[in-house]
Amino acid sequence: MASGPSLSENGRIQTRAVKLYMDGALGSRGAALLDPYADAPTSGLLMMKRAETSAFLERALKAGIQINTHAIGDKANQMLLDWYKDAFDAVDAADRGVENPRWRIEHAQILDPDDMDRFAEMGVIASMQPSHAIGDLHFAPFRLGQERLVGAYAWKTLLDKGTMIVAGSDAPVERGDPMIEFYAAVGRMDLNGFSAQGWHPEQAVDRMTALKMFTLWPAVASFQEDEIGSITVGKRADFSAFSKDIMRVPVADIPQTHAVLTIIDGEIVYRAGM
Numbered sequence: 001m002a003s004g005p006s007l008s009e010n011g012r013i014q015t016r017a018v019k020l021y022m023d024g025a026l027g028s029r030g031a032a033l034l035d036p037y038a039d040a041p042t043s044g045l046l047m048m049k050r051a052e053t054s055a056f057l058e059r060a061l062k063a064g065i066q067i068n069t070h071a072i073g074d075k076a077n078q079m080l081l082d083w084y085k086d087a088f089d090a091v092d093a094a095d096r097g098v099e100n101p102r103w104r105i106e107h108a109q110i111l112d113p114d115d116m117d118r119f120a121e122m123g124v125i126a127s128m129q130p131s132h133a134i135g136d137l138h139f140a141p142f143r144l145g146q147e148r149l150v151g152a153y154a155w156k157t158l159l160d161k162g163t164m165i166v167a168g169s170d171a172p173v174e175r176g177d178p179m180i181e182f183y184a185a186v187g188r189m190d191l192n193g194f195s196a197q198g199w200h201p202e203q204a205v206d207r208m209t210a211l212k213m214f215t216l217w218p219a220v221a222s223f224q225e226d227e228i229g230s231i232t233v234g235k236r237a238d239f240s241a242f243s244k245d246i247m248r249v250p251v252a253d254i255p256q257t258h259a260v261l262t263i264i265d266g267e268i269v270y271r272a273g274m
Helices: 050-063 074-090 113-122 132-138 140-144 147-151 155-160 178-187 207-214 216-221 251-256
Strands: 017-021 066-071 104-107 125-128 165-167 239-242 259-264 267-271
Touching (some): 132 140, 178 251
Parallel strands (some): 017 066, 125 165
């Protein structure tokens, strides 16, 4: 394994991570669960084996490679946290290519409540996509049952425990519209304003937190907090202006908001009407 990031010529694309896959998806009942699905006699599937994965994780730590692993079900997340911990314990900080590796779990959708403290304790970043909670609400209660929804898409609980959450879109699985993602994070309802029974509206986040989930914290998760992620003197001028103030308008108006100006590294790359 090579160490250190690889940058594109203009510095806008950074390659420093390897993505692994622990389990499948919830919709297809491939997410690995601790107990069987509520609507089918299966517990999902696992796509990696501990022995071969543990050796890979240790090599990645020594080489300074960031690991971002897809894990959706509570069993997959629990096992992955165990494997991450094994690697962290096996490789002293002095022997790592990067002392704080900022490893991530991609999706972290369904968690056993007993595992939620472990993200912050281990410094593992939860990379989550808010729109999953408005698309999945139409089938997740049937897949999981009401009891397991306590640990589903649990943004606020993870944040309160000190976990860093970086928010994305999971495009092209989801639409990739940042306004829909922001709406989902603060509203936790589908685009028609519907929320399922037991969908835990208390897991929605406030708007300032949502803003950080889409800006500053992803910069930290990609080791770029000194360059991007906030409008700060000395950082690259990367920002967008929108047709509505998403920090103030009614939540229902957020998805109708659109970009009117986008600047990347100080260059105007989009202006409405251009």
